[in-house]
Amino acid sequence: MKLLHYLFLLFLAISVITGCAPGVTYLIDVAYVPRISQQPAAQSEQLRVAVIPFEDARENKKGIAVRRRLTGQTDEFETRPYPASAAVTDTLLSALKIHGYQPVTAPKGRELGTVADDTSGQLVLSGRIEELWADIVTESGLTNIKTRVSLRVSIFNASDKSARTVTVQAESEPRVVLFSPGLLQNAVNDTLTEAINKLLSSLK
Numbered sequence: 022m023k024l025l026h027y028l029f030l031l032f033l034a035i036s037v038i039t040g041c042a043p044g045v046t047y048l049i050d051v052a053y054v055p056r057i058s059q060q061p062a063a064q065s066e067q068l069r070v071a072v073i074p075f076e077d078a079r080e081n082k083k084g085i086a087v088r089r090r091l092t093g094q095t096d097e098f099e100t101r102p103y104p105a106s107a108a109v110t111d112t113l114l115s116a117l118k119i120h121g122y123q124p125v126t127a128p129k130g131r132e133l134g135t136v137a138d139d140t141s142g143q144l145v146l147s148g149r150i151e152e153l154w155a156d157i158v159t160e161s162g163l164t165n166i167k168t169r170v171s172l173r174v175s176i177f178n179a180s181d182k183s184a185r186t187v188t189v190q191a192e193s194e195p196r197v198v199l200f201s202p203g204l205l206q207n208a209v210n211d212t213l214t215e216a217i218n219k220l221l222s223s224l225k
Contacts (some may be wrong), residue, residue, distance in 0.1 A: 071142030
């Protein structure tokens with residue numbers, strides 16, 4: 022009985038210590054990560070695409086996820102590069118290059134037609150992040166990671182002066198036994214990659 026009492030007090034002390042410990046802020050490296058089966062074929066002609074840096078239209082612009090541990094600690098997750106608008110813009114530029122386009126960054130606050138003239142861009146993309154978030158819930162030995170991405174993008178075609186707006190969305194819900202920031206990073210990147218692939222498909 023004394024041994025059980027001692028073990029209980031030790032467990033209680035450890036729980037109090039860990040529960041009072043501050044949460045941690047983790048950096049998530051955002052990147053375009055197509056699967057091998059999704060590798061694009063080379064294009065015969067490189068289209069020059071001007072990308073105006075994305076805006077963050079989310080109501081809560083702080084971070085991309087929060088995890089509340091069973092011990093009471095709260096961990097936060099931020100994008101790298103920071104802020105999220107820079108991370109999404111850089112990821113899109115990388116995706117365009119991988120798919121055989123010739124991407125260039127355009128200045129903010131300009132009309133799409135003017136940007137096309139200044140950059141010789143055959144296409145001009147201007148977008149906003151409407152959703153980029155992951156819900157992390159741990160229960161019964163499993164952790165659910167539900168990720169959601171929604172991007173609203175305006176596309177200007179310099180050849181015929183046409184403009185249109187598309188909204189691309191993606192989500193995933195992996196379940197893991199042992200959670201780690203790396204697993205969250207993979208889930209976020211997979212979901213963002215799926216959304217960007219849908220956007221690239223609309224350019225053709």
